Amino acid sequence: MKILVVEDDEVAAEYVKKGLSEAGHVVDLAADGDTALEMAGAADYDAVILDRMLPKRDGLEVLSNMRENGNATPVLILSALGETDHKVEGLRAGGDDYLAKPYSFTELLARVEAIGRRSDPTAAVTKLKVGDLEMDLLARTVRRAGQKVLLQPREFRLLECLMRNAGRVVTRTMLLEKVWDYHFDPQTNVIDVHISRLRGKIDKEFETPLLHTVRGAGYRLQP
């Protein structure tokens, strides 16, 4: 993916660039709002990582300008302002996701890949398939190697989220936000418990595990 990172803090920007490059993405950097707007208009990016507090032009202003110009590039807003109302503001202005500082890099990577993929036209599918695991979104059924797997509604949504991001890390916070719609981090390992139950249903009786734990980051569904 070609990603534009708008961040005024050079050190942070370099870290993000380094990390994203290592993950196989092409990264451009912009240090202020005006440059960001110019660059976003000039080249076709798959995703933009946008800091809210920027010199010259506020991040949200850049975003609304982009949207006014008909630029539909997915935008991940990055900011120290982690309050829910700020998130809402950011999403209303046209952002696709919101991440509060400090973020773990894996979280940032997972999210930017998730939104970048959203512009993929295959997003409106009715069937998902990862290895021999199949999900029918209309019939709400799941099969592994042709064998029916019975899931609770929440487990189904959990698995759906993982399957939509197959091959990529999905963090606990992402799961909480997307599956439960909670914007706070529980202290306890509630997500781990749900994952382990899901794992018991889709992986237990099969030789190759599909649901992997990524240390310090989250989970990944991969054949």
Place this chain on the structure above:
Amino acid sequence: MNATAKHKDAQPLGDLAETLSRLLKNTVFRLSLVGAVLFGGSLLVAQLIVYDTIVSSELRRIEEGLKNELSELEVIFQSGGDAELLAAQQSGILPQNASDINLEQVALARAIFDAGARERTSRYVTLRDVSPDIYSMFVFKGAAVGKLVTEDIQTLGMASKDLPQFDRSSSLIWEKAIATVENPETGDVEERRISAVGLVIGKEGQIDEPPDGVLFVGRDVENIMRTGERMRSAMTTSSLIALFLGILSSIFVARRFARRVDSLNQLANDVQAGHLDRRAPRNYSEDEMDRLAEHLNGMLDHIDRLMKAMRYAGDSVAHDLRTPLTRLRTRLETAAVEAGDKPEADVLYAAASDADQLLKTFDSVLRIARLEAGERRELLKPLDPKPILDDLAELYEPACDDVGITFTHHIDKGLMIMADRGLLSQAVSNLVENAIKYTPVDMDGEAGSGRIHLSAKKSPRGRVRIAVADDGPGIPKFDRERVKERFVRLDKSRTKPGSGLGLALVDAVAELHQAELIMDDGLGADAVIAGQDDHEGRPGLKVELVFPRVKARKADPEATTAQTDKLT
């Protein structure tokens, strides 16, 4: 207001009474009502003064005139009144025998007496005999024909026909009489009021004996009396109209004033509800209300500036602190990933999670500060807490199960509270996590050793109580208020992870929702009382959020669907 409008059709009387009692509670109405009554009263007094000046003085003037005429007549009679009377009797108009006079038929002694009196006094003088023994004289001015009815004359009881002289020793007799007057041209008969003054006729020194007669001089006062009556009725009417208009204007002024006060009250309510951008409407008339609105707005501007400054400071601190911490965290994370399977990786991951903890604490402090500022109160919507609590139960049940805690929940259907879904979830989640943290767990993870119960029900007074109860060690009564404060941690829990902000956040959320946060003994209380061993004196803790009654208003269906949409 809506509610009253709805009831208007059903209970117009009750509504009127309500309106009246509301009006009477209105200070402005009461003040202007007093003003109206005072105005009506002073108008009446002013009119009475005018009445007195015009009517009473005219009557007094007439009486004065009557007295003068009486004095003149007195002179005439002293010089020959008796003779004239005799002449009248001799001419046959007045019967010789006084007892033959028919009061109804005789047009009195007019012609005869006239003949004598007219030339000299140019007055109609009527002599009237009311009984064989008593006669009195009436002198009218103006009315040609008249019948005078007086009742009091007979009571004078005069016995003698002689009219030697006027008795100056007795006082004047004032009479009000009614004359039936016939208009000679049209033939109409009307009753007119007469004011008459009389002088007793008798011999000098005849004090003990009955007087001989009374000489009356009368004057038609019908016109002036009518004028007086018209004035009185005009006065009454105008005073009543003034009073009525006064009440009307009081109501008008009161309502006008009340509207302006109401708008200020509404403003205060809105601001309290977190709408800091509202301002009082002004009409720039520079009157007291306008100036009050101006001052209120100035005050609100100031509060707004302070709030913004506080938010800005918070945001700046957040930004300035988080940027380096993000770097720190990224560095640790990168190092951890690079360390791979080496043992250092554990230390690095732990350090990264410490940095996370630090930032979470910082976040919580900021969040509590904002909740306490009431900024988000406007986000509260009427909602049924059941789906939210069921979700939380579903989230925590497996986690509890894993560590050997029995998690149960019972959420009543059809409850309604004013709440924000996110904040409610977070508050209840904090309570459940606290319960998990302090509920004892058997090392072997055997189920049934600890219990947590999440419940929601309606109290008899219609308040919704959401409670999380456990059977952990509980919190002693005297510590229960203290633990709501920030960073307060009881000695027993120092060893557990946590920042001491969990309950403070719940308290802030409760405050924002105008809910009460109540702590009580939990699930172990009965066992402790019963002295059962398995609880080792642990009463447990029950933390309740008691939400105020939601005023009868349907839940916003859009709000609920929007929430469900977000879930999917």
